Amino acid sequence: MLDKAGKQAGTLAKANEALGYMPGFGNDFETESLPGALPQGQNSPQKCAYGLYAEQLSGSPFTAPRGTNERSWLYRIRPSVRHTGRFNKIDYPHWKTAPHVAEHSLALGQLRWNPLPEPTEKLNFLQGIRTMTTAGDAPTHSGMAAHAYAFNADMVDDYFFNADGELLIVPEMGAIQVFTELGKMDVEPSEICIVPRGTMFKVTRLGDEKVWRGYVCENYGAKFTLPDRGPIGANCLANPRDFKTPVAAFEEKETPCRVHVKWCGGFHVTEIGHSPLDVIAWHGNYAPYKYDLKTYSPVGAILFDHPDPSIFTVLTAPSGEEGTANIDFVIFPPRWLVAEHTFRPPWYHRNIMSEFMGLIYGRYDAKEEGFVPGGMSLHNMMLAHGPDASGYDKATNSELKPVKLDHTMAFMFETRFPQQLTRYAAELETLQDNYIDCWTDLKKRFNGTPEGDWS
Numbered sequence: 309m310l311d312k313a314g315k316q317a318g319t320l321a322k323a324n325e326a327l328g329y330m331p332g333f334g335n336d337f338e339t340e341s342l343p344g345a346l347p348q349g350q351n352s353p354q355k356c357a358y359g360l361y362a363e364q365l366s367g368s369p370f371t372a373p374r375g376t377n378e379r380s381w382l383y384r385i386r387p388s389v390r391h392t393g394r395f396n397k398i399d400y401p402h403w404k405t406a407p408h409v410a411e412h413s414l415a416l417g418q419l420r421w422n423p424l425p426e427p428t429e430k431l432n433f434l435q436g437i438r439t440m441t442t443a444g445d446a447p448t449h450s451g452m453a454a455h456a457y458a459f460n461a462d463m464v465d466d467y468f469f470n471a472d473g474e475l476l477i478v479p480e481m482g483a484i485q486v487f488t489e490l491g492k493m494d495v496e497p498s499e500i501c502i503v504p505r506g507t508m509f510k511v512t513r514l515g516d517e518k519v520w521r522g523y524v525c526e527n528y529g530a531k532f533t534l535p536d537r538g539p540i541g542a543n544c545l546a547n548p549r550d551f552k553t554p555v556a557a558f559e560e561k562e563t564p565c566r567v568h569v570k571w572c573g574g575f576h577v578t579e580i581g582h583s584p585l586d587v588i589a590w591h592g593n594y595a596p597y598k599y600d601l602k603t604y605s606p607v608g609a610i611l612f613d614h615p616d617p618s619i620f621t622v623l624t625a626p627s628g629e630e631g632t633a634n635i636d637f638v639i640f641p642p643r644w645l646v647a648e649h650t651f652r653p654p655w656y657h658r659n660i661m662s663e664f665m666g667l668i669y670g671r672y673d674a675k676e677e678g679f680v681p682g683g684m685s686l687h688n689m690m691l692a693h694g695p696d697a698s699g700y701d702k703a704t705n706s707e708l709k710p711v712k713l714d715h716t717m718a719f720m721f722e723t724r725f726p727q728q729l730t731r732y733a734a735e736l737e738t739l740q741d742n743y744i745d746c747w748t749d750l751k752k753r754f755n756g757t758p759e760g761d762w763s
């Protein structure tokens with residue numbers, strides 16, 4: 309009897325250490341952290357193995373078309389109704405939700421910030437979120453929020469789920485472990501992860517940093533998916549096999565814990581006597597995943613000019629209107645520039661879409677200075693932007709030999725909706741007052757002759 313109990317405890321301990329991944333995008337996965345925990349041939353046996361409870365987590369309406377129908381079956385120590393009790397309201401004043409039009413005195417403009425200030429107190433991931441912009445309308449499942457985060461403490465007995473949307477987490481400084489109901493993901497700068505709407509999780513720190521920093525896109529709308537490749541064909545851009553979904557993992561903890569919930573912009577907390585991360589096995593296609601941006605295979609200009617930046621879309625969250633994304637998650641990864649007789653950086657432009665950018669490492673090719681890792685920029689609907697004056701000079705005068713843009717990773721959360729600035733963002737001390745001066749030195753080159761004035 310003792311041997312059996314000892315063996316069981318050993319198996320449990322081993323299962324708790326599980327950290328592995330299953331490749332593929334949107335697959336129907338199955339995984340169990342204890343042998344035989346996953347029912348075979350049916351979803352809901354009269355009695356589940358190990359005394360587990362069967363529970364379905366739906367990510368789409370039951371009747372959604374097959375291509376967008378998402379749900380997973382979870383086999384857990386307690387059903388989720390035991391992971392929340394009576395809720396109390398709680399305030400997370402820096403996490404805002406659309407619709408949100410903040411009162412502030414900052415006028416319209418192209419904006420750029422240096423990284424968030426370091427926390428002056430202990431903050432965990434949840435407490436370290438700072439909303440920069442919101443767009444659309446969360447209760448109608450459209451739009452997004454762009455957040456930055458800076459934290460220096462683990463979520464130990466605190467857990468969170470967001471009913472308002474899925475979270476795309478982009479670490480910039482410091483690796484993190486995202487322990488979800490469905491498994492654990494270690495995510496380091498250059499990797500991203502997605503936590504689906506409603507999925508319980510906590511975030512802890514990995515490695516040795518002073519501060520853990522990054523960005524979050526909160527997607528209120530339809531889930532992120534891979535963009536269609538059109539004439540590009542079956543390969544390149546983000547390839548499905550490079551997406552990794554975690555294997556089942558759980559923690560068995562019978563001590564006081566708190567579950568925090570975000571629901572239609574409001575925050576609520578409930579106290580329970582155990583960990584809610586108690587899923588021993590699961591199967592289905594509604595699951596978290598991570599992706600290494602370094603595995604993105606860019607496609608671009610090989611003779612002259614360059615395509616629109618949509619060519620760098622990693623994930624897209626469709627709206628109801630074809631080709632008009634609720635959000636595009638776009639990156640600017642290392643790549644060769646080879647175009648002949650071409651202005652190689654991004655051109656000057658005004659767009660109907662609104663662009664929130666961040667830099668994970670290196671330097672972005674349209675800006676010679678001022679846009680630093682951890683920094684942010686916002687170019688809202690129809691506001692002009694493009695390379696700074698020194699970037700323009702360099703691009704128009706350099707020899708057009710093949711050049712590799714290396715050691716760089718910038719990204720963009722681009723949405724069809726205008727992005728409303730939060731008061732926090734408008735008053736943030738790292739806002740660069742002089743950002744628009746980067747274009748001041750763009751001279752008039754027109755002098756009525758075809759040659760122009762390049763003096």
Ligand SMILES: [Fe+2]
Nearest residue numbers: 657663687693
């Ligand atoms: Fe742009």
